[in-house]
Amino acid sequence: MNTEKLEKIQEFIENKHYVALMSLLSQSNEVDIAEILDEETPANALLLFRMLPKDLAADVFAQLSSEQQSAFLNLITDKELVPILDDLAIDDIVDLVEEMPANAVKRILAHASETDRTIINQFLRYPQDSAGSLMTIEYVNLKKTMTVAQALQQIKATGLKKETIYTCYVIDENRFLQGIVSLRSLVLNESDTLIQDIYEEDCIYVHTNDDQETVASVFKKYGFLALPVVDTETRLIGIITVDDIMDVMQQEATEDFQIMAAMQPSEEAYLDTGVFALAKHRIGWLLLLMVSETFTGNIIDRYTDLLATMTVLTTFIPMLMDTGGNSGSQSSTLIIRGLATGEIQQKDWLKILWKELRIAMMVGIILGAIIFAKSYYISRKPLAVSASVGLTLIITVTISKLTGGILPIIAKRLKMDPAIMAGPLITTIVDALSLVVFFNISQWMLF
Amino acid sequence: MNTEKLEKIQEFIENKHYVALMSLLSQSNEVDIAEILDEETPANALLLFRMLPKDLAADVFAQLSSEQQSAFLNLITDKELVPILDDLAIDDIVDLVEEMPANAVKRILAHASETDRTIINQFLRYPQDSAGSLMTIEYVNLKKTMTVAQALQQIKATGLKKETIYTCYVIDENRFLQGIVSLRSLVLNESDTLIQDIYEEDCIYVHTNDDQETVASVFKKYGFLALPVVDTETRLIGIITVDDIMDVMQQEATEDFQIMAAMQPSEEAYLDTGVFALAKHRIGWLLLLMVSETFTGNIIDRYTDLLATMTVLTTFIPMLMDTGGNSGSQSSTLIIRGLATGEIQQKDWLKILWKELRIAMMVGIILGAIIFAKSYYISRKPLAVSASVGLTLIITVTISKLTGGILPIIAKRLKMDPAIMAGPLITTIVDALSLVVFFNISQWMLF
Numbered sequence: 001m002n003t004e005k006l007e008k009i010q011e012f013i014e015n016k017h018y019v020a021l022m023s024l025l026s027q028s029n030e031v032d033i034a035e036i037l038d039e040e041t042p043a044n045a046l047l048l049f050r051m052l053p054k055d056l057a058a059d060v061f062a063q064l065s066s067e068q069q070s071a072f073l074n075l076i077t078d079k080e081l082v083p084i085l086d087d088l089a090i091d092d093i094v095d096l097v098e099e100m101p102a103n104a105v106k107r108i109l110a111h112a113s114e115t116d117r118t119i120i121n122q123f124l125r126y127p128q129d130s131a132g133s134l135m136t137i138e139y140v141n142l143k144k145t146m147t148v149a150q151a152l153q154q155i156k157a158t159g160l161k162k163e164t165i166y167t168c169y170v171i172d173e174n175r176f177l178q179g180i181v182s183l184r185s186l187v188l189n190e191s192d193t194l195i196q197d198i199y200e201e202d203c204i205y206v207h208t209n210d211d212q213e214t215v216a217s218v219f220k221k222y223g224f225l226a227l228p229v230v231d232t233e234t235r236l237i238g239i240i241t242v243d244d245i246m247d248v249m250q251q252e253a254t255e256d257f258q259i260m261a262a263m264q265p266s267e268e269a270y271l272d273t274g275v276f277a278l279a280k281h282r283i284g285w286l287l288l289l290m291v292s293e294t295f296t297g298n299i300i301d302r303y304t305d306l307l308a309t310m311t312v313l314t315t316f317i318p319m320l321m322d323t324g325g326n327s328g329s330q331s332s333t334l335i336i337r338g339l340a341t342g343e344i345q346q347k348d349w350l351k352i353l354w355k356e357l358r359i360a361m362m363v364g365i366i367l368g369a370i371i372f373a374k375s376y377y378i379s380r381k382p383l384a385v386s387a388s389v390g391l392t393l394i395i396t397v398t399i400s401k402l403t404g405g406i407l408p409i410i411a412k413r414l415k416m417d418p419a420i421m422a423g424p425l426i427t428t429i430v431d432a433l434s435l436v437v438f439f440n441i442s443q444w445m446l447f
Numbered sequence: 448m449n450t451e452k453l454e455k456i457q458e459f460i461e462n463k464h465y466v467a468l469m470s471l472l473s474q475s476n477e478v479d480i481a482e483i484l485d486e487e488t489p490a491n492a493l494l495l496f497r498m499l500p501k502d503l504a505a506d507v508f509a510q511l512s513s514e515q516q517s518a519f520l521n522l523i524t525d526k527e528l529v530p531i532l533d534d535l536a537i538d539d540i541v542d543l544v545e546e547m548p549a550n551a552v553k554r555i556l557a558h559a560s561e562t563d564r565t566i567i568n569q570f571l572r573y574p575q576d577s578a579g580s581l582m583t584i585e586y587v588n589l590k591k592t593m594t595v596a597q598a599l600q601q602i603k604a605t606g607l608k609k610e611t612i613y614t615c616y617v618i619d620e621n622r623f624l625q626g627i628v629s630l631r632s633l634v635l636n637e638s639d640t641l642i643q644d645i646y647e648e649d650c651i652y653v654h655t656n657d658d659q660e661t662v663a664s665v666f667k668k669y670g671f672l673a674l675p676v677v678d679t680e681t682r683l684i685g686i687i688t689v690d691d692i693m694d695v696m697q698q699e700a701t702e703d704f705q706i707m708a709a710m711q712p713s714e715e716a717y718l719d720t721g722v723f724a725l726a727k728h729r730i731g732w733l734l735l736l737m738v739s740e741t742f743t744g745n746i747i748d749r750y751t752d753l754l755a756t757m758t759v760l761t762t763f764i765p766m767l768m769d770t771g772g773n774s775g776s777q778s779s780t781l782i783i784r785g786l787a788t789g790e791i792q793q794k795d796w797l798k799i800l801w802k803e804l805r806i807a808m809m810v811g812i813i814l815g816a817i818i819f820a821k822s823y824y825i826s827r828k829p830l831a832v833s834a835s836v837g838l839t840l841i842i843t844v845t846i847s848k849l850t851g852g853i854l855p856i857i858a859k860r861l862k863m864d865p866a867i868m869a870g871p872l873i874t875t876i877v878d879a880l881s882l883v884v885f886f887n888i889s890q891w892m893l894f
Contacts, residue, residue, distance in 0.1 A: 005649075027649045031669050152634065159635050166613050166630070166672075183613070183630060187599065188606050202452075202474045220697065222478050223690030225613075225672060242689055243670030246696065250667065253700040254784055257707075261780035261870065262773055269790045270781050275802055279809040282777050286770060290814055293769045294821065297762035304758040311751040314761055315744035318878050321765060322740045323733060326709055326871050330729050333708035334717050337701055343716045355722055362726040367737055374741065423708065423870055424773050431765050 009036060013048070022051045030056060034063035042071035058087030066099045073104045082111050089163060090116060091136040091244075094123045131215050132208035134248070135229045135238030140168040142195055144178060149191035155183070164241050167226045170199045177228055177236040179203050205230050208237055212248045217342055219245045256340060260333070260422035262289065289428050296432045303439045312381060313442055316389050317435070323367065324396040324434040325427030331356050331404030332426050336418045339408060349409045356405035357398070364397035388442040395441075396434040403429060456483060460495070469498045477503060481510035489518035505534030513546040520551045529558050536610060537563060538583040538691075541570045578662050579655035581695070582676045582685030587615040589642055591625060596638035602630070611688050614673045617646045624675055624683040626650050652677050655684055659695045664789060666692045703787060707780070707869035709736065736875050743879045750886045759828060760889055763836050764882070770814065771843040771881040772874030778803050778851030779873050783865045786855060796856045803852035804845070811844035835889040842888075843881040850876060 005024070012021035025033055025048070033052070037045040037060065045068060052060060061069065061084055073081070085093065085108065093112065097105050097120055109117055119137060126132025140162050142151050151168065159165040168186070170178045181199040189198055205228040206215050218227060219242060229238045255265040262285035266273065300307070300317075307314055335352060338344030344352070372390030375381045381389075404426050408418035452471070459468035472480055472495070480499070484492040484507065492515060499507060508516065508531055520528070532540065532555065540559065544552050544567055556564055566584060573579025587609050589598050598615065606612040615633070617625045628646040636645055652675040653662050665674060666689060676685045702712040709732035713720065747754070747764075754761055782799060785791030791799070819837030822828045828836075851873050855865035 029649075029651065029669060156635055159631065165634065183634065184606065187612065187630065187634070188603055202476075204476065220693045222476060223693070225689070242672070242693075246667045246670070246689075246693070249693065249696055250700075250788060253697075254788065257704070257780055257784045260704075261776045263777050263780070270785045271791060271795060271798065275805045275809070278802070279806045282774075282806070283810050283813060286773055286777075286810060286814060287817065289773055290766055290770045290818065291821070293766035294818075294826075296765040300762045300765070301759075304761070307761060308755060308758055311755055312748075314751070314754060314764075315747045317761075317764055318743040318747070318768060318882070319737055319740035321768065322874065322878065323737045325874075326733055326736055327729075329708045329871065330710050330733075333704055333710070334725075337704045338717045341697060341701065344718060348718060351718065355725070358722045359726045359729070362722070363730050363733060366730060367733060370734065371737065371741075374738070379741075424776065427769065427772075431769065435765070 006032075006036075013040075013044075018051060021048070025051070026053050026056060030059035030063050033060045034065075038065045038068050042068065042075060046072055046075050054083065055087070058084055062088060062092040062095075069096065070100055070104060073100065073107065078107075078111060081107070085112050085116070089136055089138055090119055090123075091134075091138075091163075094120055094133075097124065126208060129212045130208065131206045131210045131212065131229045131240060132237070134212055134215065134244055135208075135240045136163045137238045138163045139226075139228075139236075139239040140165050141171050141236070142168050142181065144170055144172075144194075144196040144199065146195045147191065148186050148189050148193045148195070148198075151181070151186055151195055152191070155186075163239065164226050167224075167239070169228055169236055169239070170195060171236050175235045177203070177205060177230050177234050180228065203228065205234070206240070207232065213252050215240060216245050216248045216252060220249070221342075252340075256336070256419045259417060259419035260336065260424075262286065262422075262424035285424065289424055292428045293431065296428070296435060299432055299435050299439075303443075306439060306443055310385070310442070310446060312385055313438070316375075316438070319371070320389070320392060320396060320434045320438055321427075321431045323393060324400045324430040325423065327360070327363065327397045328400035328404035328426035328430050329423035331359075331401045332408055332422050333404075335405055335408040336422060339412055339418050346409055346412055349406060352405045352409065353402060356401040360398040360401035361394075363401075364394035367397060368394040384445045385442070388438065388445045392434065392438040392441050395437050396430065399433050399437075400426065400430045453479075453483075460487075460491075465498060468495070472498070473500050473503060477506035477510050480507045481512075485512045485515050489515065489522060493519055493522050501530065502534070505531055509535060509539040509542075516543065517547055517551060520547065520554065525554075525558060528554070532559050532563070536583060536585055537566055537570075538581075538585075538610075541567055541580075544571065573655060576659045577655065578653045578657045578659065578676045578687060579684070581659055581662065581691055582655075582687045583610045584685045585610045586673075586675075586683075586686040587612050588618050588683070589615050589628065591617055591619075591641075591643040591646065593642045594638065595633050595636050595640045595642070595645075598628070598633055598642055599638075602633075610686065611673050614671075614686070616675055616683055616686070617642060618683050622682045624650070624652060624677050624681050627675065650675065652681070653687070654679065660699050662687060663692050663695045663699060667696070668789075699787075703783070703866045706864060706866035707783065709733065709869075709871040732871065736871055739875045740878065743875070743882060746879055746882050746886075750890075753886060753890055757832070757889070757893060759832055760885070763822075763839075763885070766818070767836070767839055767843060767881045767885055768874075768878045770840060771847045771877040772870065774807070774810065774844045775847035775851035775873035775877050776870035778806075778848045779855055779869050780851075782852055782855040783869060786859055786865050793856055793859055796853060799852045799856065800849060803848040807845040807848035808841075810848075811841035814844060815841040831892045832889070835885065835892045839881065839885040839888050842884050843877065846880050846884075847873065847877045 009024055037048060049057065097108060138161060140155055140159065155165050166183045168181050170181060172178055179199040179201040180203045181195055185198045204218065204222060206218060208229055208231055226239050226241045228236055229240060231237050251267060258265040264281040264284060266281055335344060368390040371393055372386050375389055376383060376386035407421040411418045411421045456468065456471055484495060496504065544555060585608055587602055587606065602612050613630045615628050617628060619625055626646040626648040627650045628642055632645045651665065651669060653665060655676055655678055673686050673688045675683055676687060678684050698714060705712040711728040711731060713728055782791060815837040818840055819833050822836055823830060823833035854868040858865045858868045
C-alpha cells in the first residue's frame with residue numbers, strides 16, 4: 001500500500017469518516033488491512049473489522065497478529081464467530097487453534113462444523129514443522145476420464161473455496177494420486193480434450209511426515225506453485241502452496257542465524273518475546289562456552305613462568321585468539337550455508353579440506369608477514385618474539401580453516417545440525433589450540 | 448525424481464538404451480534432466496540433449512549449469528543454436544548473456560532475432576540485483592473493455608509463450624498499468640462479464656530500479672505469484688514471478704551469512720569458486736580485525752606490571768574476551784536478522800536497549816556467580832581475584848549486549864548494511880572494553 005493511501009485511511013479513522021473509510025478498505029489487500037488493524041486498540045480494530053465486506057473479513061482475520069486475534073475472540077459473540085470460522089481456510093483455523101489460549105480454542109472447536117473439527121484434530125497430530133502441519137486440504141481434484149470442459153466446470157463450481165486452482169490433482173476412486181494438471185494446460189487445450197491426455201503422470205510429491213526444510217528445498221529446486229502431500233501409500237492428503245513456503249524459507253534461515261550465534265532457535269519475533277525467554281535461549285550456550293574457555297585459561301596457567309619472564313607475549317593473546325576464531329568462522333559459515341542450500345554435500349569433504357588448506361596458506365602467510373612486520377619494525381618488539389607471532393598466526397589460521405571446514409560435515413554425518421559448528425564453537429576450540437602453538441613456538445625460539 | 452527412476456536412467460545411459468531412455472527423459476521434469484546432464488561429460492550430455500523433444504530442450508538448456516551451457520555452445524552448430532534461442536524465454540537469454548564468455552555472447556546476439564536483441568540490450572542496462580534485471584516481459588496483457596470470453600481467447604492464443612498466465616495485466620493504450628486480473632477470477636466468472644467489473648484496480652507493483660531485496664519482501668508479505676514492474680510513470684515494463692524470487696531470498700540470506708562472518712559477499716557457489724577468489728573475499732576483514740586486536744594488545748601492555756605481580760589474572764583473559772564476544776553476537780544477530788526480515792524497525796531502538804539491558808543483567812549475574820564459584824571454590828583462586836572476575840563478567844556481558852543491540856541500528860541509520868555489525872566486529876570492540884574493565888576492577892580490588 002502506498003503511503004498516500006495509508007495516510008488517507010488514518011485520517012478517515014481519526015475523523016470517523018466511516019463510509020469513505022469502508023470503500024477504501026474494501027479495495028485494499030487483506031495484508032495491508034490487517035497491518036492497520038494490528039496498530040489499533042482491540043476495540044477500535046473490531047469496529048473497523050465489522051465494517052469489512054463479509055468475504056474480505058475472514059481473509060483479514062487470518063492475517064491479524066495472534067494478540068489481536070485473541071483480543072477479537074474475547075470481544076465477539078458466538079453469532080459473529082460462526083461465519084468467520086466458516087469462511088476461514090482449514091489451515092488457518094489450525095494455525096489459530098495452535099496459537100490461541102485454551103479457552104479460545106475450546107470455543108473455536110465448539111463452533112466449528114463437525115467435519116472441520118475432525119480435520120482439525122487430524123492436522124494437530126502431524127509433527128510440528130512437517131509437511132502435514134503445513135498443508136491445506138482445499139485443493140481441486142479431478143478424474144482422468146473428465147474432459148477439459150468438465151474439469152473447468154467443476155473448478156467453476158467448487159473453485160471459490162480452494163486454496164489454489166492453478167494446479168489440480170488427478171486422483172482415482174481410492175484417492176491415490178495419479179498426477180497433476182495445471183489450469184494453464186486446461187485453458188490452453190481444447191474443451192473436448194481428455195484429462196488423461198494432458199495430465200502429468202510423473203509428478204513430484206512430498207510425504208506428510210517430511211520436514212518443512214525438505215519441502216522448501218523441493219519448491220526452490222523446481223519452482224513449483226504448489227506441491228501434493230501424500231501418505232505412505234501415496235494417497236493424496238493435502239497440498240502445500242508456495243506462499244506458505246516463503247515463510248518457511250525465511251524461518252529456516254532465521255533458525256540457522258540463531259544457532260550459529262550460539263542461541264537456542266525460536267520462531268517468535270524478537271520484540272514479542274519476553275526478556276526471560278530470550279535470556280533462557282541464550283544462557284545455555286554462553287555457559288557451556290564460558291566453562292570451555294576456562295580450560296583455555298588452564299593452558300595459560302601452565303605457561304605462567306614463560307609469561308612472567310616475557311610479559312610481552314601476553315599482549316599478542318587477543319590478536320592470535322581472535323584472528324584464529326575469525327578465520328575458522330569464515331570457513332564454517334560457508335560450509336554450513338552450502339550444506340543448508342544443498343550446494344555442498346557430505347561427499348565433498350576432501351575437496352573442502354584441500355580448498356581450505358590452500359586458502360589458509362595464502363591468507364595465513366599474508367597475515368603472518370604483516371603482523372611480523374608491524375611487530376618488528378613498528379612496535380619494535382624483539383625479532384624472536386615477532387617471528388614466533390608471525391609463525392603462530394600461519395599455523396593458527398591453517399588449523400582454524402581446516403577445523404571450520406570439516407566440523408560442519410562431521411556434524412551432518414552424526415545427524416546433528418551443522419549450524420551449531422559455527423563461529424562460537426570453532427572459536428573456543430581454536431583459542432586453546434592457538435595458545436598451545438604460540439607458547440611452544442615462543443619457548444623454542446626464545447630459549 | 449525418485450532414486451529408482453534415476454538409477455534406471457543411469458543404467459540406460461550406460462547400456463546405450465536410447466529409445467527407452469528418451470521415453471523416460473521426456474516424461475521427467477526439466478530440472479531433473481538438467482541435473483543428470485550436468486553430471487555427464489559435455490559430449491555425452493549433448494548426445495542426450497539432442498534426443499529430447501524440441502519443446503523440452505530449451506527448458507532443460509535454461510536449467511543447465513553455466514559450465515555445461517558454455518560447453519554446449521562450443522559444440523553445437525548455428526543451425527542448432529537458432530531454435531534453442533527461439534524457444535528460450537527472454538529472461539533466460541539475458542541470464543545466458545550475462546554468464547557466458549565474450550565469444551559465446553557474440554554468437555548468441557548474432558543469432559537472436561532483431562527484437563530479442565533490442566530487448567536484451569535494454570535488460571542489460573538495468574542495475575544488477577534490481578527488479579529490472581529480474582523481470583521477464585512475457586506476460587499476458589488485457590484491456591478493460593474485454594469480456595472474460597475474449598480474455599480467455601487471447602490467453603489461449605498467446606499463453607504458450609508467457610511466463611505465467613495466472614496473473615494477467617490490464618493496461619491502457621499507452622501501456623499504463625491499470626490493474627490486474629487473475630486467471631482464477633476469469634475462470635470463476637461468467638464469459639460475458641467485463642474485465643473492468645472484475646479486475647483489481649489497486650494492485651501492488653514495484654519499480655524497475657527497486658532492489659531485489661525490496662521485491663522479495665513484497666512477495667513474502669503478500670504471498671503473490673507474480674508482481675508487475677513499472678517505470679517511473681507506472682507504465683508496465685515487465686513482471687517478476689515467485690519462482691525467481693525464491694532464489695533471491697536464498698541469495699540474500701546467504702549474503703548476510705557471509706557478511707556476518709566477516710567476508711565480502713559472493714553469489715558464486717563455494718565449490719565453484721577458485722581458491723584465490725575465496726582468499727580475496729576473506730583477507731580484508733581478517734586483516735582489519737587483526738590490526739584492531741593489536742590495539743587490544745596495547746591495553747594489556749599498559750598493565751604488564753599488574754600482570755607480572757598477579758600472573759593468575761592472565762588465565763582469565765580468554766574466558767572474559769570470549770564470553771563478551773558471544774554475548775554481543777547473540778544480541779547483534781537477533782537485531783540484524785530482525786531488521787532484514789522487517790520485524791524490527793529503526794524506531795525500536797529504545798525498546799531494544801531496555802530489553803537487552805534486562806537480559807544482560809539476568810544472564811550476566813548468573814554467569815558471574817557461576818564463574819566466581821568455580822574460581823573460588825573449585826580452582827581455589829584468591830577471593831579478590833574471583834570476585835573481580837565475576838564482577839567483570841557482569842559488566843562485560845551488559846556492555847556487549849547493549850553494543851550488540853544498538854550497533855546494527857546505528858549502521859542502518861547510517862545507510863550501511865547492518866550485517867557488518869555482527870559477531871566479529873562486536874567481538875573486537877568488546878575485547879578491548881572487557882580487558883579495561885577487568886584490569887581496573889582487579890587493580891582496585893587487589894591493591
